[in-house]
Amino acid sequence: MRERTGALWNSFRYWLGRRSLQSRLVVAYIFIILGPSLLVSFYSYKAINNTYMRDSIEKNSYLLQMEKLHVLNQIEAMERAAQMAYSDKTVQNYLINESDPTLGELIDFNTTSFVNLSQIQFNNPNIEHLYLYSSSNNMYELWPVIFRESRVSMEPWFQKALRVEGRNMWAFQNSDIDLMLRFSEEVEQGQPKVSLLREISIPAGHHIGMIQVDMLLSKFTPKTYTSVQDNESQMILADDELNLFARTDNSFLQNNSGLNAAIKDRLAAFRKTGEWQMDYKENGNSFMLIQAPLEQINASLVTVVSMKGVMMDISRTRNLIIGVNIGFIFLVTAIAYVLNAFILKNLRRLTETMKRVRRGEPYGSIRVSGGGEVGELAHHFSKLMNTINTLVAQAVHKQALSKEAELRTLHNQIDAHFLYNTLENIKMLAEIENQRTISDALTRLGGMMRYNFKWTGEYVKLKDEIRHIQNYIEVMNIRFEHTIGLELNIDSAYLEVEVLKMSLQPIVENSVKHAWNADGVELTDRVVRIDITEAEGDIFIALRDNGLGLTPQQLAQLHEAIYAKEEPGADPSGTSSGGYKSGGVGLRNVHQRLQLFYGEEYGLEVQSEAGKWTTVFMSLPKVLLTGDN
Incomplete structure (x- = not known):
């Protein structure tokens, strides 16, 4: 996918690069305007x-809460x-009575x-039945209360009401069959209802009957x-066993087979976790x-709110929004095309x-009306053509001089192999003698x-740089009266590390030339020590001499010579007291x-103690460069 995108981008760049400046400017204007326009349109559309979504949720949530308030009033x-x-x-006494009541008592x-029981139902017209x-x-039945x-002891809801032991139990049923017609031939299908059931226990724990509202x-x-047809929303009641009760005509549950199970699953999850998922999609x-x-x-x-x-x-x-943007x-x-055509007319002439x-073709002259960048470009083009004519004549003469200089340089070159062979011959004579x-x-x-002569790259192995330092110390020991010792505290694993060529030798040379030179002072046991440590993937090389060291003032001047930024006209040699002028360079x-x-995070750091030592980190x-790491 990334390669395909890169190929398309390269093709577009190639196509755009072959278009005229006017076309490219128009494309640039389109992209400049298209970006903010799309961004504003995106956020506007999102808002x-x-x-819309928030208004729909708030509206239906309000209706749902109003319905909940009505249900609470009915409860x-x-x-x-x-x-x-x-x-x-x-x-209570009438329900408990085990003997036949007299006519007067009845x-x-x-x-x-x-009459009082009948009045309860009369005062609450929404109550369909009140059964005791x-x-x-032996109790005489007084229908219809x-x-x-x-008559109902085998009903499932009756057995559940007994198990709750005197607490209110709510039962939802899809049909309400009149109890007085239940055992007759006139059985008709009733409407869905909700029943409040409560066991009558007098005294506590002694069952005497049941109340059903x-x-x-x-x-x-x-x-x-509701009988009002609404294609946008439908309200559904779910009982404690996740049975769903709703209207059957124009129902979302019938038109969407998976909606019933989705509501049940989300209700079950809500009762366990307290989290409710609102979004649902089915059949597009x-x-x-x-x-x-x-x-x-x-x-x-x-x-259930339809978002259609x-x-x-x-x-x-x-x-x-899209139409307005287009x-x-x-x-x-x-507008950009017309304006660019007018602005770029002189540029096309040029x-x-x-x-x-x-x-x-021979160049005469070009006149561009007006000023600005195009007029300035035409002026400089004329100057350029005049200069080219002058330089063409000079180029022939310079080419001849260049050939002559190359021949002279070939004669002045020194063959490095001649020097190596000469040193080998002198060495053989010394061994013969x-x-x-x-x-x-x-x-x-x-x-x-x-x-020094074999400069094939900027990097060398550390062991090659150390070998060069050893050769340098040996040569210097021939020149000086006092021998300089070289101590190496380097683990063999670091000998393959790459370093910049000629990065350690100048520091050692600095110590050899300046560490032990002072008027009237003679030092013995002159030693240069090299230590290597590692931390967090970086190498730290410490080159320490036991020379005279530097005073704080000398060390500050040396730091200035090392770290100071170069300025125009400044002396590149640097200055430092105590014989460290060239050392600073x-x-x-x-x-x-x-x-x-x-x-920038790498480099040198110099520390010193006057009369004792100097260390360059x-x-x-x-x-x-080699190895498994």
């Missing part, structure tokens, strides 16, 4: 999209009705308590079973699922003149010359080379 009404029936002592109960069941088989519980779901949650349709829990009855209200209308509004807005870009392109000159010291010195000197050169090849990255 409009979020606004309170049903609980109040059940409590009134439960707290009537006369009713008349008295019917004219007082039974007695466990006594009081029944023996043997029924309400049709169309009254319990009217928006769930987008829905928003909004839910409100009904904690009192362990149920939930869910509103919202998406259509968003799509129209998107198309409008029209704006076309308008800007046309271009045609250049083409004629390139073909070898048994002058071993001279022979060894010539060997060391030859090695130094080969190392050598160290400065090494420091600059290290930073040039490795980076070199930092560079660890890079192995």
Whole structure:
């Protein structure tokens, strides 16, 4: 994919590079305008999209909360009705009665308590039924309120109500069959309902009967079973067992087979984790699922909102934004093309003149009306052509002089092999005369010359630089009266590390020339020590001498010579007291080379203690020229 994108980009660059300046300027204007335009359009579209979505969610959430408030009022009404029936002592005694009541007792109960029970339902017209069941088989049934519980004892909801032991239990059913017609031939399919069931235990733990308060779901949650056709939203009620209750006509559940399972899965997840997922898609349709829990009855209200209308509004807005952008870009392109044609007219005249000159036609002159960059370019082009005519004549003369200089340079060149062979001949004469010291010195000197002349690259192995330093020390020991010792504290693993060629030798040479030179002072046991350590992938080389060291003032001047930035007209040799003038230049050169090849974080650092020692620390990255690391 990346290669394909790169190939397309290169093709576009090639195509654009072959277009005229006017065309490229128009393309540039389009891209300059297209970027901010797309950015503004994207954020505008995103803001409009979020606004539509937020308004839809807020609107349906408000309706859902209003419906929840209505459901809570119905729950309170049903609980109040059940409590009134439960707290009537006369009713309790009638349900407990195991003997046949007298006619007077029946008349008295019917004219007082039974009327009160009927009044409860009359005062709450939304309540469909108020049933009281007695466990006594000798109790007279007073239809349509009081029944023996043997009529319903085998119902699943009745058994569940017994298990909750006197607490309210809510049962949702898809049909409400009249109890008085249940055992007759006139069985009709009822409407979905919700029942409040509560066991009557007097005293506590002694079962005497059951209270049932029924309400049709169309009254319990009217928006769930509303007859008003709404293609944008549908409200659904889910009970504690995740059974869904909703209208059957024009239902989202029937038209989308996976919606039922999706609502159940999300309700189950919500009851476990408290997190609710709103977005849902099926058959290319987008829905928003909004839910409100009904904690009192362990149920939930869910509103399914179809986003089809919202998406259509968003799509129209998107198309409008795209159309405006396209029209704006076309308008800007046309204006830019006309203006560029007028501005670049003189540039095209200059271009045609250049083409004629390139073909070898004689150049006369060119006049460009107006000023600006194009007029200045035409003026300089005329000057350039006059200068070229002058330089052509000079070029022939310079070419002849150059050939003569090359021949003279060939005669002045010195063959490096001639010097090596001469040193070898002198070495052989010294060995014939048994002058071993001279022979060894010539060997060391030859090695130094080969190392210096053989400059095949900037980097060498550390062992090659160390060998060069050893040759240099041996040659210097011949020159000076006092022998200089070289101590190496280098692990063999670091000998393959790459270093800049001639980076260590100038530092050693600096110590040899300046560390032990002082008027009236003689030092013995002159030693240069080289140590190597490693930290965090970097190499630190310490070159230490036991010379006279530097005073703080001398060290400050040396630091200034090493680290100071070059200024025009400044003396490149640098200055430093105590004989460190040339030493500062050598160290400065090494420091600059290290930073040039490795980076600003690497280089040299000088530390010294007057009368005792001087140490030059070199930092560079660890890079192995050979080996497994």
